[in-house]
Amino acid sequence: MNKLKSTVIAAAITTVFAAPASAGVTIFSDNFDSYSPLALNWTPPVASGWTVSSGTVDLIGTSFIDILPGNGNYIDLDGSTSNSGVFANSVNLTGGVTYTLSFDLAGSQRGSTETANVNFGTASTSATLGSSAGLTAYNLNFTPAASGIYSFNFENLGGDNIGLLLDNVSVSAVPEPETYAMLLAGLGMLGFMLRRKANV
Structure with a gap:
């Protein structure tokens, strides 16, 4: 389970920082x-x-x-x-x-x-x-x-x-607008996973 959480958190961080080259x-x-x-x-x-x-x-x-x-x-x-x-x-x-x-x-x-x-x-x-x-x-x-x-x-x-x-x-x-949406989604996922991890 901890491995799964780590994977999801890593994916969220990647989503936050992997903006398109033109952004x-x-x-x-x-x-x-x-x-x-x-x-x-x-x-x-x-x-x-x-x-x-x-x-x-x-x-x-x-x-x-x-x-x-x-x-x-x-x-x-x-x-x-x-x-x-x-x-x-x-x-x-x-x-x-x-x-x-x-x-x-x-x-x-x-x-x-x-x-x-x-x-x-x-x-x-x-x-x-x-x-x-x-x-x-x-x-x-x-x-x-x-x-x-x-x-x-x-x-x-x-x-x-x-x-x-x-x-x-x-x-x-x-x-581009989708860049902001991707950043917000990534931050939201990261916050959610960190909150769940703190409650475990």
Whole structure:
């Protein structure tokens, strides 16, 4: 009997932790802290996947124009050429799966209210922040109809060399509803077996 209980408890634990590969998996993440040197009108390394088009962005922070101290490196979305760039990257997505683009934006810290447009596949949003706003978390969901490479990008509106500050960009698969049901069922089974074991 004890062997049977152990088997059921092990099965419950397996059910709880054996979520599908697409459940909550982070497929892209960048906080910009690994890049050096920091620079105005930054050119991202090819290996990073980041591109800048139609203008410029600045990589600042840490020990170079650190206007948001304590946050490592971050991107000023309006570079230093009076022409803000489109800051973009791309990821390989599976059709029918919902993905979340997560990112932090902060105000310019230099006296201006700024707006940035964000696109992820066919989804889009915009954010407007006052100058003194600290890093604020945003999410944008996108479900591709077919598998393939999809881009995400950030573009500050205007071109006065003062933009919103971008940090902590990631893309993750959203857990499917059946994943939550499986986790709850597994936890319920585990609780039931532990309660029975305690009463024996």
